[in-house]
Amino acid sequence: MSDDVTTAAFGAWVRRFAELVAQERDHLTELDSAIGDADHGTNLDRGMKAAVAALDEQQPSSAGPLLTKVGMTLVSTVGGASGPLYGTLFLRMGSTLGDVPRTTPEQVAAAFRAGLEGVVARGKAQADDKTMYDALAPALDALEAALSDGLGLGDALTRARASAEAGRDATIPMLARKGRASYLGERSVGHQDPGATSVTLLIAAAADALG
Amino acid sequence: MKKLINDPNDVVVEALLGVEAAHPDLRVDHANKIIYRGDTPKPGKVGIISGGGSGHEPLHGGFVGLGMLDAACAGEVFTSPVPDQMLAATKLVDGGIGVLHVVKNYTGDVMNFEMAAEMAAAETGAKVVSVVTDDDVAVQDSTWTAGRRGVGVTVLLEKIAGAAAEQGRDLDGVADIARRVNAQGRSMGVALTSCTVPAAGSPTFELGEDEMELGVGIHGEPGRTRVPLAPAKEIAEMLVEPILSDLPFESGDGVIAFVNGLGGTPLIELYVMYNEVHKILAGHGVSVARSLVGSYITSLEMAGSSVTLLKADDELLGLWDAPVRTPALRWGI
Numbered sequence: 001m002s003d004d005v006t007t008a009a010f011g012a013w014v015r016r017f018a019e020l021v022a023q024e025r026d027h028l029t030e031l032d033s034a035i036g037d038a039d040h041g042t043n044l045d046r047g048m049k050a051a052v053a054a055l056d057e058q059q060p061s062s063a064g065p066l067l068t069k070v071g072m073t074l075v076s077t078v079g080g081a082s083g084p085l086y087g088t089l090f091l092r093m094g095s096t097l098g099d100v101p102r103t104t105p106e107q108v109a110a111a112f113r114a115g116l117e118g119v120v121a122r123g124k125a126q127a128d129d130k131t132m133y134d135a136l137a138p139a140l141d142a143l144e145a146a147l148s149d150g151l152g153l154g155d156a157l158t159r160a161r162a163s164a165e166a167g168r169d170a171t172i173p174m175l176a177r178k179g180r181a182s183y184l185g186e187r188s189v190g191h192q193d194p195g196a197t198s199v200t201l202l203i204a205a206a207a208d209a210l211g
Numbered sequence: 212m213k214k215l216i217n218d219p220n221d222v223v224v225e226a227l228l229g230v231e232a233a234h235p236d237l238r239v240d241h242a243n244k245i246i247y248r249g250d251t252p253k254p255g256k257v258g259i260i261s262g263g264g265s266g267h268e269p270l271h272g273g274f275v276g277l278g279m280l281d282a283a284c285a286g287e288v289f290t291s292p293v294p295d296q297m298l299a300a301t302k303l304v305d306g307g308i309g310v311l312h313v314v315k316n317y318t319g320d321v322m323n324f325e326m327a328a329e330m331a332a333a334e335t336g337a338k339v340v341s342v343v344t345d346d347d348v349a350v351q352d353s354t355w356t357a358g359r360r361g362v363g364v365t366v367l368l369e370k371i372a373g374a375a376a377e378q379g380r381d382l383d384g385v386a387d388i389a390r391r392v393n394a395q396g397r398s399m400g401v402a403l404t405s406c407t408v409p410a411a412g413s414p415t416f417e418l419g420e421d422e423m424e425l426g427v428g429i430h431g432e433p434g435r436t437r438v439p440l441a442p443a444k445e446i447a448e449m450l451v452e453p454i455l456s457d458l459p460f461e462s463g464d465g466v467i468a469f470v471n472g473l474g475g476t477p478l479i480e481l482y483v484m485y486n487e488v489h490k491i492l493a494g495h496g497v498s499v500a501r502s503l504v505g506s507y508i509t510s511l512e513m514a515g516s517s518v519t520l521l522k523a524d525d526e527l528l529g530l531w532d533a534p535v536r537t538p539a540l541r542w543g544i
Contacts, residue, residue, distance in 0.1 A: 029411060037289045037430040038411045079290040081319035084326055122322055179318045180432050182356035
């Protein structure tokens with residue numbers, strides 16, 4: 001299948017995400033200043049730079065171990081809430097993909113779904129809590145729907161990106177119920193969630209590199 | 212940004228070098244950013260570790276020593292440490308009868324400590340119990356939030372649980388005392404200025420000359436309401452009344468009263484606040500059994516104050532009075 005994803009493509013995805021996070025670092029931190037504690041961009045950038053350095057040093061030859069390595073690095077370097085959440089996302093994706101050289105689009109979608117379940121188990125977030133869930137969940141719904149409609153992975157990920165962006169924008173009017181933003185109550189309304197913003201970059205990077 | 216630093220990226224690392232140089236009875240694991248007692252682990256004593264983002268000094272590293280913490284993990288400024296650090300600290304202080312993790316209730320801290328406890332159980336079989344502090348009455352509706360924040364009570368808890376561990380109580384006994392302190396303590400804070408995270412370079416929020424932010428936490432995050440600046444007498448009421456009605460504290464209760472500075476407020480102002488707090492408590496028939504006044508849990512250079520009240524019985528007061536020797540608290544020795 002020409003649509004199968006190679007290990008190299010997963011490596012490219014991680015690197016593309018690191019690039020986007022570096023570009024958007026100050027923006028993410030600025031969003032976090034409004035309703036959090038002004039460190040999301042700095043922390044995620046530090047973690048993704050460490051993840052890319054770990055891959056530069058030794059890139060595993062199959063997707064599962066590669067994503068597991070990224071997850072372990074994030075858990076060990078990011079801290080805050082983003083470390084365990086992004087770390088768990090990659091760790092779950094890695095254990096779901098396993099030690100295989102090529103991955104079908106359906107396996108990619110299943111790995112993302114397992115990653116989301118890991119994030120929910122760790123962070124206990126639900127829909128409309130104003131978190132990364134609100135961008136990631138609609139993106140994965142769109143990805144799965146597009147694949148079952150017979151679209152190729154590239155087109156499916158492009159739809160997923162659009163849904164992530166819509167989910168991200170929909171966090172603006174939400175009242176935060178998780179994380180530090182929840183301490184603000186009504187004052188969290190009117191601000192875009194930094195976690196939903198960064199996870200939209202993750203999906204955008206997937207559309208660029210995996211599709 | 213005007214700070215006594217070299218490079219914003221080196222603040223935590225260089226501060227740990229300073230701690231090591233200033234306090235020869237403490238040790239520092241620089242790779243894992245852990246401050247620990249030179250005499251740990253002590254066989255037969257429960258180990259107590261805590262940790263959190265940096266920028267709250269002296270919390271937690273300044274409370275490492277006899278009668279308080281065995282180790283403290285330092286994260287980046289305002290960012291929880293990572294599980295590897297708590298795991299390493301747990302191994303360092305485990306004297307064979309278990310380790311207590313003192314965790315402030317913030318999403319990141321709770322998740323990272325949770326992962327560390329899972330790793331400790333899997334790797335070493337160490338017995339770990341976590342006690343989470345959540346004493347901030349400014350956070351109202353806990354069903355719809357991440358729950359109340361852990362603030363001033365954390366300092367009192369680390370002192371009291373530390374004394375219980377020093378007496379040789381077992382892990383369940385030390386954890387019970389710690390939970391009791393958290394259950395009987397309440398806090399609330401006010402900010403007069405914002406603060407600047409070194410890596411960010413500019414203040415986290417803007418606050419006008421004639422404004423204050425009521426119900427702030429310790430991470431430069433905005434509070435619940437912005438109100439006009441008021442005299443200390445009125446500010447004390449805005450902090451103490453919600454605390455009293457929340458537990459509730461009642462006439463005849465004895466308390467440990469803790470007036471804390473958030474980093475940028477001079478001690479003279481804290482004593483002005485303490486005077487007001489003391490009068491309000493007297494008016495409610497609440498007697499102050501012990502007091503603590505000073506900057507012990509801070510938010511970088513934020514000006515402002517928090518008030519913590521802990522309903523104390525003879526057992527808690529006995530543990531409070533027990534000897535302690537740490538960089539930030541020392542008495543009875």
